[in-house]
Amino acid sequence: MAGKPEPLTSLDRSGLQPGRIAIFLDFDGTLAEIAEHPDAVSVPTATRDVLARLADCMSGAIAIVTGRPICEIDRFLQPLCLPVAGIHGLERRDADGAHRAAAVDASLIDMLAEKLKRFQESHKGIVVERKSASVALHYRQRPELAEAGMAWAHEAVDGHEGLQILQGKMVIEIKAGKETKADAVAAFMAEEPFAGRMAVFAGDDVTDEDAFNEIARRGGISIKIGGGETVAAFRIEGVGAFRQWLSRLADDFENRQLTE
Structure with missing residues (x-):
């Protein structure tokens, strides 16, 4: 608390x-x-x-x-x-x-990166960062897109197990594992x-x-x-x-x- x-x-x-x-x-x-x-x-x-x-x-x-x-x-x-x-x-x-x-399924991370990049392509100022075991969507330049970005992240992980969505300061990250x-x-x-x-x-x-x-x-x-x-x-x-x-x-x- x-x-x-x-x-x-x-x-x-x-x-x-x-x-x-x-x-x-x-x-x-x-x-x-x-x-x-x-x-x-x-x-x-x-x-x-x-x-x-x-x-x-x-x-x-x-x-x-x-x-x-x-x-x-x-x-x-x-x-x-x-x-x-x-x-x-x-x-x-x-x-x-x-x-x-x-151990991480690289193909799953690639798939997530592609989905988040589609959000990036339609929203100027969004940065997508592909890491070895996660993908981060940075929206510091577009703070008004926080809710839309989170909705997009949830849609990206829908149907896939073993993924975690983290929300930090002006960033949404989807990572493998717990x-x-x-x-x-x-x-x-x-x-x-x-x-x-x-x-x-x-x-x-x-x-x-x-x-x-x-x-x-x-x-x-x-x-x-x-x-x-x-x-x-x-x-x-x-x-x-x-x-x-x-x-x-x-x-x-x-x-x-x-x-x-």
């Missing part, structure tokens, strides 16, 4: 120990500002440096959990290479670099270097709410970026403010290491 998150500024960072927490981060709307086109986003060099510093202080217990494919996260964060769960948990790369991916970001967090938490640590998850979208619930179940810390109803325990106003918070956290960790 949605509650009233506390401001993230009220969280005492001194209680966060680099050897005792695991950090999981959404990408779009959390590390990168949301753009009209999926390829138009970027992550500042300073933020990539902060992530690298955190990974070093935390023995690698930091991962990206996103709807994007792993290869795209690598491209935006290069040369940094972190553990990543992509396509809402359908693919995952662990801290040792091993890849795991759910995996969620919560499943991805649970999988990471069963492995080193994440196992035995307190989980921290930050995200901005409705697709992050499953992960927030998983974090609450584990007694961890959940952070909502921006507005909207949420079950997260804490909230911060936007991407820029959250990047600054991560930077201060990295400073804290490094200063403690110098004094130990």
